[in-house]
Amino acid sequence: MSDSDVFVLYCGDLNGPCPRCGDAVSLHVAEAVDGDAVIWTVTSQCVECRYTDVIQDRPGMFDALDATIRQTLVARVGLTRVHADPVANRPLRLRALAMYRRHGATITGAAHDYAALTDAGITGTPAEAALLARRLTAEGLRVTLHHR
Ligand SMILES: [Zn+2]
Structure with a gap:
């Protein structure tokens, strides 16, 4: 796409x-x-x-x-949850943090978002989740989407 x-x-x-x-x-x-x-x-x-x-x-x-x-x-x-495995994505953590920073997150906010992403995951509407997944995938991360 x-x-x-x-x-x-x-x-x-x-x-x-x-x-x-x-x-x-x-x-x-x-x-x-x-x-x-x-x-x-x-x-x-x-x-x-x-x-x-x-x-x-x-x-x-x-x-x-x-x-x-x-x-x-x-x-x-409902909400769609974006999750990234903490172990598999560990080498890409800094790239993910930089992506969050580019999109306006503070340093603390970026760290919080990454921690949430690799813990329970981050939820959003289907398009919000798709956009986040797209941004993370562009940085090389492997993410999964779960809809509920
Ligand atoms: Zn009318």
Whole structure:
């Protein structure tokens, strides 16, 4: 798979008010990994006035909606756990820490994340987990994904 590939991991529904007529609209949510980011696509469709809107954005750019979408995704599809074997990946620990640092973790945070990764694992939505696995695999680590 190339970095430009987008793959939809989940599609589901949320309910919300239509911005045009105020009636209930169906919000269709899809989550995907696009290159080195998780993106969400929210499609609004109103049965009453036929209002349709598609918003594609990355986490953090509209925070209130992010939290709602994420909660809904987790409630509907559960969490995926990324785990790395501590012994097999030990020679690559510094590379993993550097990867976490590049993505904004503090030194302490990176060490904490690596410890969690090689202990119980780190959980996220399917796309978040896929992105983390992709980043770690790019550093040479071997990781496993477990969905529940
Ligand atoms: Zn409407």
